Amino acid sequence: MVKFQDFESRSKFVEYVRQQDEIIQERYGLHPCYQIGMVVQDLEEADAFMMTQGNPPSMKTQLIAAPWIEGGQEKDYGLKAGLVYNDGYEYELIEPFPGSDLHSRYIEADGAIVFHHVNYAVKDIDYWTARLATQGVKLAAKGKTKVGPLKAEFAYFDTVDEFGIILELASFKLFGINITPMPSMINAIGRWQHKL
Secondary structure, eight states, X not given: OEXXXXXXXXXXXXXXXXXXXXXXXXXXXXXXXOEEEEEOSOHHHHHHHHHHTXXXXXXXXXXXXXXXXXXXXXXXXXEEEEEEEETTEEEEEEEEOTTOHHHHTTOOTTOOOEEEEEEEEOSOHHHHHHHHHHTTOEEEEEEEEEETTEEXXXXXXXXXXXXXXXXXXXXXXXXXXXXXXOHHHHHHHHHHHHHO
């Protein structure tokens, strides 16, 4: 398990993420990752700590996956997330709710921030899931979520033995049209929430 606190600075952590990202891109033919996913015990505390490390305040939200399929079983699952853009990546701080082992097994009792996954935005989840399956990559979980007209579909792949982290793919649609994440909007909402 790789912890953010294991690095002497945020820039050293980002350098490590970029190295992992380059290896994964080359191995699977993906574009550069856009998101660094990290599991935390307490979202508010982790966000405050990350601000001391130079990150802007995150946009906080709760996401409920419907459906969430893990280990071939449909489950009720949701999480609190803090999203912020910095260093060319979206940082996602995840405080999992009960119901899934995918995130909760990474919670550290000492409150450490655990590097959980790298996320790649793709247009077609089904295509990439099939492509990775032909390369022997096991699907760990998949799901969908919706916030107003924005729909997200995601899939997590078990690449821990090979890379030490999980590989996530995500597809976003607004009014049925593929979109990419919007850094300036997410950071503006995070700053606004922080002032409240």
